[in-house]
Amino acid sequence: MGRYQAYGEYKDSGIEWLGEIPTHWMLTRIKFITRCLDGARIPLNAQERGDKQGNIPYWGANKVVDHVNDFLFNEDLILLGEDGAPFFDKTKDVAFNVSGKIWPNNHVHVLRPDKCKIDIRFLKHAINCADFHLYISGSTRDKLNQSDMNEIYVRHCKFSEQEKIANFLDHETAKIVTLIEKQQKLIQLLKEKRQAVISHAVTKGLNPNAQMCDSGVEWLGEVPVHWVVAQLKFNTLEMQTGPFGSQLHSEDYVDNGIPLVNPAHMSAGKIVPDSKVSVDQATWSRLSRHQLFEGDLIFARRGELGRCAVVTKIEEGWLCGTGSLKAKLNERLIPEYSYLLITSEGVVSELSLESKGSTMDNLNTETLGRVRLPVPPVDEQKEILAYVKSVSGKYGLLIDRASFAIQLIQERRTALISAAVTGKIDVRDWVAPPANQTDKEVAA
Template structure:
């Protein structure tokens, strides 16, 4: 960044040790002198007085997303800042937002009306998002940014015209970075779709496009290779239910063991960075202990979690599972094959069809899992398909991991650029939006439009 943007020619001491040096033409001012806090105030409307909801208008909460009905209705340009502290202010996410037009604001956001003669509202938003809130949230208010805390925030303040230039510069540059991030996110989604399609085709059609086919007898599965067999899961595996939580253990001898939850069982892998411990009676350990080779499968939750699973390789010993995670112990076939098949499109569709549905949630019973039809090729062919899929999914995963790293780097650059501009580390006073500043957005090695080969 230093090579692309120059520093100001002269700096001075800010008189605040934590703010350091500032450009010589800048000053330090607190939020209370730059804005009016409108918390608890609203524009009265006849509809409100009649007990009716005027609108429809957006609802804004502490994190800038549409939220439940707010307490106050406004119709002007404002800056909202969330008031919920740790861990909200520790997540390095934006906490301040510009809003305009008629909006409802709930009581988890502070409402600031910028003094247009002193501060640009867009500059204020960027500056607030780079504040070290640990300097202002402390003691008994650790979990909340009070109005007094907010008013005490000291900002580095350039002249008003310069604020508008910095705001326009950041709007342009962050929008460009956001578009690049969006492309990488879209690429990751395409790779996920491609991965699913590759697995589903291989485990239901095989690798030989010329092999004779037959009707599978399963409507949503269609034709399968003629020499493959279809068997119900209950004929090749045993299903183990997990331990229920909330059992009264007062006065009983217990031991503490790791327990896998739905959140630990992801699609194709087990997430072990947040494994909870649970107290159980010693005799329950053998009943619920996982064995290496068990195929873990979620009972439900959100629709995307239904039937989600992975092979357990004994990463923690001993380890048990809760009752919303099934452990399937196979015979005659490899657990990896079962995991691939149950993760394919046709198996997921089966789970969806037999699941008990509620609003945005679904759950599948052990009896319905046992009835899952499985496609089973001969052993040698299964091994060939699995080897092929390891190779193919590894390549797709590498590209996806690369895209994720690009997103992280872009997000870091976005944060650093905003911080440098609103603290006076870089001088953008001469910046202008013209063709010379329209930097190409194809400067990443793997943009989404370059990934047409991954489209399903």
């Protein structure tokens, strides 16, 4: 915070964890500047009590909050609303808050600020800087009740100074949000570019001078003339769905047994098991025909088509889950190369068109087997895989750098807010720069 000056004089707050505050600032408990209400005790008017048609959007259960700029907390110490903002902020379009009312349940607390005593924006930031755990009643529970909430201390100053701090933070955090959005767009562009480069390599090869011919597949277009285009079923030794629901029930699951692999356990071509979704040895023996072997591909049968993973030595012997199907490839297709093809946009689109199911995409062995794929010679597949690994690494490094930049920016935002609402920096003389200067600052 080297750009900003500290206040001239500070005093001991009298509370150890709060430390020093500017001499003219005050400490006030929440109950003196807000009204803390339990969600179950907020009154309804006659119309609200009689509404049986669902015209009032619901939050949980049976009571209503009807004040713009109320704060909502749940008992697990989470300030509800995007980025801890007041849930009913007139400046934001809250999609399901069209009537300005929601219904919290008994486990939601409503904090209604006294607008004559505290600036809503200042209070939002001040609350987010509070250490709620210091106010929890009892040592065995991690929840915040109404009495706990009332005892929270807030550092604050005169209303005019609160407004100045809030204006400063609105301006500075808006710039920071813009920077974050730019980094997020960069990450998205890098991911799209990486995917485009990979897709081109696995469908067109690495030789830009290779003689091409029509593949006969609309999404694929031309391929090198020496490649083969064939349905997946002609390059597999076996395709098999996971066990029927009647063969495996949730009560068969045990903790830390032999893992089952369902769609939720496939991520970016890898298998990420859940220790709670596993079976004992007896169940495994009964379902052993569904065991996985190194080099198999395992697919999601429902939902996100094209979602699949390559089985490694580590997962050998695990079971194909009810929501999955597995395929054992022949020697003409390398599993990792097949994964890149099957997760490409063209194959995913074709699977969606071919899939069965009236309410959601549903993949079966017949549909999967009909998918047409380009099959280069094995040596060329290996070259393409090596190239893809190199390209992915380069783009991955750029993405990691952008992600790290976002992390640093977010940390700076948090530190700036904390410094302003706790009196570490003095922004009383701050003046908002002209709009064109702000735009230049963000661009820089």
